[in-house]
Amino acid sequence: MVQIHKGGRNPKLNKALHRYVFRLTDQENARFLSLFEDSGLDTKAKFIVALLFERQIKSIKIDAGAMEYCTKLSRLFAQFRAIGVNYNQIVKILHTTFGDKKTVFYIGKLEKQTLELADLCKDILILSKQFESEYLLNKEKL
Known part of the structure; x- marks a missing residue:
C-alpha cells in the first residue's frame, strides 16, 4: 500500500491547547510592554509563560x-x-x-x-x- 502525503506541517507533539485572557489598564499595559521589550523574547506569549513559571529573563540595555x-x-x-x-x-x-x-x-x-x-x-x-x-x-x- 502506498502512503499518500497530505502536505503541510508536521503536527506538534505537545500542543498548547489552553488559552487564558486577562485585561490590563493603560499604565499596566505600558509597563508590561516595557518589560517585554527589555526581555528580548520574540513573542508576548513566551514572555508571559517565562514570568509565570519563574524562568530567568535577562534584560539588556545598551547605551x-x-x-x-x-x-x-x-x-x-x-x-x-x-x-x-x-x-x-x-x-x-x-x-x-x-x-x-x-x-x-x-x-x-x-x-x-x-x-x-x-x-x-x-x-x-x-x-x-x-x-x-x-x-x-x-x-x-x-
Missing part, C-alpha cells in the same frame, strides 16, 4: 553613547599600537642608514614627539577614568 565612546577609545589605542610599530621601524632605519650624528639628532626629535604623545595618553586616561566614574558607574546605580 549608545557609552558604546560609541568605547569603540572610539579602542580605535585610538589601536592607533597607538601602530605608532609603536612605526617608531621601532624608524629607529631601526636611522641606525642602519645614517651616521651617528644624524641618528642622534633625529632620535632627539622623535623623542620630543614621543613625550608629547605620552602626555596626550595620560590626558586620555584621566578623561576615561572621569567618564567611567561619573557616567558609567552612576548609570549602574539607577
Whole structure:
C-alpha cells in the first residue's frame, strides 16, 4: 500500500491547547510592554509563560553613547599600537642608514614627539577614568 502525503506541517507533539485572557489598564499595559521589550523574547506569549513559571529573563540595555565612546577609545589605542610599530621601524632605519650624528639628532626629535604623545595618553586616561566614574558607574546605580 502506498502512503499518500497530505502536505503541510508536521503536527506538534505537545500542543498548547489552553488559552487564558486577562485585561490590563493603560499604565499596566505600558509597563508590561516595557518589560517585554527589555526581555528580548520574540513573542508576548513566551514572555508571559517565562514570568509565570519563574524562568530567568535577562534584560539588556545598551547605551549608545557609552558604546560609541568605547569603540572610539579602542580605535585610538589601536592607533597607538601602530605608532609603536612605526617608531621601532624608524629607529631601526636611522641606525642602519645614517651616521651617528644624524641618528642622534633625529632620535632627539622623535623623542620630543614621543613625550608629547605620552602626555596626550595620560590626558586620555584621566578623561576615561572621569567618564567611567561619573557616567558609567552612576548609570549602574539607577
